[in-house]
Amino acid sequence: MAINIIPIETPTLGDRSYLATDGETAFVVDPQRDIDRMLDLAASRGVMIRHVFETHIHNDYVTGGLALARATGAAYHVNAEDPVRFEHSPVRDGDVIEIGPRMRVRVVATPGHTHTHLSYVLESGGETVAVFTGGSLLYGSTGRPDLLGPDHTDALAHAQYRTAQKLASDLPDGTEVYPTHGFGSFCSSTQSDASASTIGRERKINPVLTQDEREYVETLLAGLGAYPAYYAHMAPLNAEGPDAPDLSEPHRADAAELRRRLEAGEWVVDLRSRKAFAAGHLGGSFNFGLDGAFSTYLGWLIPWGTPVSLLAETPDEIAEAQRELVRIGIDRPASAVTGDLSTWTGGEPLHEVGLAGFAELGAVRHHRPVVVLDVRRDQEWEESHLPGAVHIPLHELLSRMEEVPDGEVWTHCASGYRAAIAGSFLSAAGRRVVVIDDDFANAGRSGLEVTG
The missing domain is CATH 3.40.250.10 (Rhodanese-like domain)
Structure with a gap:
């Protein structure tokens, strides 16, 4: 029976999670916080999730790994050197995990994006099938080495180079590459339009495999720009062991409550398109449309911990925004309002831009x-x-x-x-x-x- 690897994309954060299965047993790599998507995928395939692997302590989202492991009874594999505060199955470079009779996963240390980053090589029938590279070797790029602070950046950039060179030399050209980042995530040093790749393809086009170490490091560091401020909060949350999110309907506010919240300095966020917001909106509200990178920019700009109320035309839009926000650790909106503008403003004049x-x-x-x-x-x-x-x-x-x-x-x-x-x-x-x-x-x- 063939091995199937199915990505679950989170395009608003630029990430992918993966479910790999032989038709009976499955494992998951780097699941997002909203684990219902992964549970639904496994159920639709009629497979049991037995193992969950984390490539690194993530900086751009809150992981669903622990919650998924608890929900399924799966073993949760995290680098033994990561200072996490929850029960898990520690793994180290060189470990091999047997996943049913047809799949095995080999652990490979790949520092560069973080000091303790791991990749996972999937083998089946004596053949190397794929490598899950997390934030290390990406499509035409690599993970950025500066998220742990300037004191670590140079060392991690050099480690990233050596990591990629080792993967390329140790793995066959036909090995499929499955990164977590690189699809718009700020964890990637550059972006690529590729949707699939192999070790052989990366040998030909990836700067980390076509440049010498000095040129790669200098080019990489020169190209690094700003990244979202909320990243500073993700690793501590992930080290604590996040629970499954609460996606139940938030408290419903009226116009008077919204005004009180605005006066208290809380954020009231209008989720409509910029065209709709421009035509008329509640004075003092901010426009973060669901038609763009909503959670990335909201998380980047909001003073961390500020209560957020959400305004939308439909409950489904509120639910979509909630799902986006729990992925970056904003767990519960303070309130929400749906319906037409008069519901939000209580008869106050509309503001326009x-x-x-x-x-x-x-x-x-x-x-x-x-x-x-x-x-x-x-x-x-x-x-x-x-x-x-x-x-x-x-x-x-x-x-x-x-x-x-x-x-x-x-x-x-x-x-x-x-x-x-x-x-x-x-x-x-x-x-x-x-x-x-x-x-x-x-x-x-x-x-x-x-x-x-």
């Missing part, structure tokens, strides 16, 4: 002065930007609001999502705002000067 494209920016600049606020990250700004624009990366905006000059503010990013978040911050602060809902590539096409 403008919505436009780069062509409109070019036209308006001929008639009146406006402040152009670029909220892209530093690397994006350095590649190209509009002369005269004020540059404040979105993740720094709340602490640098006083740097935004007086006047009407036109916010832009690469496509509109981050600009809308910035626009909602400014609107809540009483500023007149226009959000540029447009691709930055259209700036030059619209006749605006672009430099870089």
